[in-house]
Amino acid sequence: MAVKLDGKKLSQKIAVQLQQDVEKLKFLGVTPKLAVVLVGDDPASQVYVRNKRRMAQKIGIETSDLTLPAATSEAELLQTIAKLNQDSTVHGILVQLPLPPQINEETIIQAINPLKDVDGFHPYNMGKLFMGDPYAIPCTPNGIMQLLSEYRISLTGKKVVIVGRSKIVGRPLAALMINHNATVTVAHSYTKNLFELTRRADILVAAVGRAEMFTQTAIKSGAVVVDVGINRNDAGKLVGDVDQMKVADVASYLTPVPGGVGPMTIAMLMKQTVKFAERSVKGIGND
Ligand SMILES: NC(=O)C1=CN([C@@H]2O[C@H](COP(=O)(O)OP(=O)(O)OC[C@H]3O[C@@H](n4cnc5c(N)ncnc54)[C@H](OP(=O)(O)O)[C@@H]3O)[C@@H](O)[C@H]2O)C=CC1
Ligand SMILES: Nc1nc(=O)c2c([nH]1)NC[C@@H]1CN(c3ccc(C(=O)N[C@@H](CCC(=O)O)C(=O)O)cc3)C=[N+]21
Numbered sequence: 348m349a350v351k352l353d354g355k356k357l358s359q360k361i362a363v364q365l366q367q368d369v370e371k372l373k374f375l376g377v378t379p380k381l382a383v384v385l386v387g388d389d390p391a392s393q394v395y396v397r398n399k400r401r402m403a404q405k406i407g408i409e410t411s412d413l414t415l416p417a418a419t420s421e422a423e424l425l426q427t428i429a430k431l432n433q434d435s436t437v438h439g440i441l442v443q444l445p446l447p448p449q450i451n452e453e454t455i456i457q458a459i460n461p462l463k464d465v466d467g468f469h470p471y472n473m474g475k476l477f478m479g480d481p482y483a484i485p486c487t488p489n490g491i492m493q494l495l496s497e498y499r500i501s502l503t504g505k506k507v508v509i510v511g512r513s514k515i516v517g518r519p520l521a522a523l524m525i526n527h528n529a530t531v532t533v534a535h536s537y538t539k540n541l542f543e544l545t546r547r548a549d550i551l552v553a554a555v556g557r558a559e560m561f562t563q564t565a566i567k568s569g570a571v572v573v574d575v576g577i578n579r580n581d582a583g584k585l586v587g588d589v590d591q592m593k594v595a596d597v598a599s600y601l602t603p604v605p606g607g608v609g610p611m612t613i614a615m616l617m618k619q620t621v622k623f624a625e626r627s628v629k630g631i632g633n634d
Contacts (some may be wrong), residue, residue: 349572349594349601352494358610361493361618362406368621369407372628379624380409381439381465381616382431386424386450387417391577392443395613402613408620411437421450425458432460438627439465439620444515462626465619468514477522483619488520490611491552491573492527498600500550500571502529508545510534510561510588511554516575520552541565553588562590563597572598575608 369379381403385396396412403410413427424442431440440463446452456464461471467483475482495502507529511517521531529550534541542565545551553561554575566572576588587604595601602608 348596349598350498352498352573352600352602352607354490354494354602354608354611355606357494357497358402358614361614362402365406365408365614365617365621368625372621372624373407375628377624377628378407378409378436379439379620380411380437381441381620382411382413382434382437383441383443384413384415384424384427384431385443386415386419387447389443389445394577396443398609399613399616402617403620406617406621408617417447419447419450421454424450424455428455428458432458432463435627437463438623439463439616441465441616463623465616465623466515467519467619473514473519473522476519476526479526481523483623484523484615485515485519486615486619487516487575487608487612488523489615489619490608491520491575492523493615494602494608494611495550495571495573500600502527502550505529505549506547507531507550507552508534508548509552509554510538510541510545511552511556511575513554516554517552520554555588557588558586559590560588561594563593566594566597568597569599570597571600572602573608574602574604576604577609 385392400410431437440459442455456468461469464472464483467485472483502524507524509517509521512533512535517533521533524531545565546567550571552573556576558578558580572594574587574589578586580586585605
């Protein structure tokens with residue numbers, strides 16, 4: 348039976364540490380502030396926004412949630428971002444993805460001041476990450492790394508297979524894992540004989556967005572399995588990309604859904620915001 352990689356528990360531990368860091372900052376007269384921009388009403392994004400708000404409140408981070416209508420133009424969104432870039436009380440800016448089709452994602456990401464880019468998606472930050480010298484690390488990949496480290500799972504020399512090549516998960520995670528001496532293969536929808544590949548992985552990361560597509564036949568006995576997927580199954584229940592019941596019998600470690608990668612993503616977002624606020628105090632970050 349696989350050991351559960353408990354992201355909920357670790358995220359709560361991180362929240363306690365962050366509470367103390369925020370108290371120190373407040374003593375110095377700075378309250379970390381995160382601005383979240385949501386365009387439209389993507390249901391997954393709404394869940395994320397709600398959970399973020401809750402954890403920020405607990406830690407003492409100020410949040411400002413800007414919800415814009417689905418018909419917002421690219422120019423209007425650019426104006427909103429320009430204001431947040433200029434606002435010296437705002438330390439972190441996050442624009443929720445996906446954006447509606449009339450808005451070009453790359454244009455928006457590039458408009459965010461890289462020093463306030465809590466997601467780490469700006470080309471400057473992605474470039475730094477791929478060069479092995481990150482400034483801001485994307486939250487979901489960072490959360491996965493912290494979770495593996497908490498359970499003393501080393502990456503050095505391991506064969507890792509990441510399924511999914513998105514900018515939120517697959518690509519930045521590949522960079523981080525390379526930086527930590529893993530041998531990384533990134534699979535996607537054009538990959539041939541996918542399960543033959545995944546069966547060779549010491550560590551498998553499933554980040555596809557297809558309910559329970561990985562069963563025990565896709566996994567090597569004793570592998571570490573990280574389930575990033577957040578999907579609703581036919582019964583409306585929240586499930587991952589991994590068939591948890593079946594895979595728990597063959598894996599050595601497994602992240603649950605919910606309670607695995609999701610809470611870690613939020614914890615890393617909070618951590619990044621606090622870090623940016625600290626950098627602004629030291630004068631090397633924002634202003
Ligand atoms: N827990 C958390 O904190 C987070 C969870 N998520 C969840 O993770 C999942 C993935 O998210 P995201 O990365 O944004 O998704 P995207 O839709 O951006 O990317 C999905 C990736 O999976 C690949 N893919 C699709 N179908 C297959 C297939 N049959 N075989 C192999 N590869 C396939 C796609 O390939 P191609 O590139 O060729 O199209 C693509 O690279 C979603 O369920 C999302 O909700 C996302 C972010 C954070
Ligand atoms: N710019 C941007 N950055 C992102 O990081 C980003 C994004 N856009 N768009 C949407 C995806 C999705 N995502 C999630 C984060 C946390 C949970 C989460 O909190 N999950 C919990 C709770 C689920 C629940 O409440 O039922 C869990 O898995 O336990 C889910 C999904 C971040 N994303």
